[in-house]
Amino acid sequence: MNTPSDLIQFPRPSVAVDVAVLSVVPSGPSRQPTLAVLLIHRRTRTHTGRWSLPGSFVHERERLAVAVRRTLLDKAGIDGLSPRQLLVLDDPRRDARGWVLSVAHVETVPADRTHQVADPSLTTWVPVQDLPPTDIAESDADPEGWVRTIGVVTPDGSTTLPFDHDRILDLAVHDLRRRYLDRPDPDHLLSGPFAISELRAVHEAVLGHPLQKDTFRRMVLPHLRQVAGPTPGSVGRPAARYITAS
């Protein structure tokens, strides 16, 4: 029979999960909805005091999705929904403590739950920004040929994240944008029924640029289901409310 000793001969790496938690939050003087990422103030022995993406080591025989949910609950009091795998980061020098593989994930949180973080002094949402092409061209590529296209500013003023978290953020934002190109709110950043203008505001925040109102409407309408007629209550013509369907 097969025994566990079959595996002893192979050295084993430590395995961690890191998560870019993305949502849409009001930002700037105009309170305009903006794509933002959740950062954690590190209290562990590595990179103590810096702000980074939440992450943790995988427990024995734990599913990766479970590890991600546990991490978010422990470090931010957020109950994650459906983490998506992005990439295994495998540079043997990425963690000074030793040989650590990290499975990068992206996760989204509904926009109306971004205030439910556990401890506001240890967790924060920071807007992500597209780096202009000039900056991208000037920055030198890393050894693997990756160039940075997304930037953040941490609460302590830093423009870089520890480990390879800048790379993870980059992957996460582009993954999210790709999925928001052809379907309305695939990650359910809007939880309840919504007006199309609210949906468009979310898509504009995710994609980082304005969208034509009528073209957007015709794009998404086939994938929506109307759940309520126009309900007055604000200025202007009241909007019908929809949920995603199909």
Next chain:
Amino acid sequence: MNTPSDLIQFPRPSVAVDVAVLSVVPSGPSRQPTLAVLLIHRRTRTHTGRWSLPGSFVHERERLAVAVRRTLLDKAGIDGLSPRQLLVLDDPRRDARGWVLSVAHVETVPADRTHQVADPSLTTWVPVQDLPPTDIAESDADPEGWVRTIGVVTPDGSTTLPFDHDRILDLAVHDLRRRYLDRPDPDHLLSGPFAISELRAVHEAVLGHPLQKDTFRRMVLPHLRQVAGPTPGSVGRPAARYITAS
């Protein structure tokens, strides 16, 4: 300072790489180019005698891409080019020997090198086939909600692969198809300069269905660079030859 002992407290899984190596080979009485996957006759202690995707355990501090190349060289005598990560398979029961994570990859080999496998009795190319929707609907989904859409028949007549290799094959084929939708031969299944009809045959093999000749031509032409005028030598009007560009 940080010491490796920081990591001791965390249990570590064994980590393997598994690779779906895809190419285009002549198949059937018509010798029609067909998408095929490389299978290995297992001689190890698990699933001995069965046919499976090549794979192996990762060496200490080895990059995953390096592990993939090493595996292909060891088991099939193939020098891989650019493995792409697909997914980490993390079901704790996927390997009877213990807690083994597998990083699934997809790799392509130029069509004119498929005969360069090391030992033809231990390695073989088998055509992949799309399962008709009826079969897909009838097959029950696995616990994670995945349903099989791609099938193979191994040399010993089996229609299933060990471990979760059916899942990996499925992911690999769909990943390849998605990339072959918008660009001409992104994985360089054709090595040298080629005629557009050869390019179309490859795309038809990858996608699994015929393509309109003139529409395909106009799709790819902006992404090609002509390297030779028409050179006679066969029946019919001789074709210009191109390489991929832009």
Next chain:
DNA sequence: AGAATAGTGTCTGTTAGACATTATAGA
């Protein structure tokens, strides 16, 4: 000349993009 393959002309239905117009509410 005839067969076989490569390459182009052209029509059509669809659609993204853009602008203008109508509709319905509150102030």
Next chain:
DNA sequence: TCTATAATGTCTAACAGACACTATTCT
């Protein structure tokens, strides 16, 4: 009536899909 927002009408340029036709070689 005025303003603000929602929703629709319509024009245009681009393009995929399809069919027909022309071009160039070998037999």
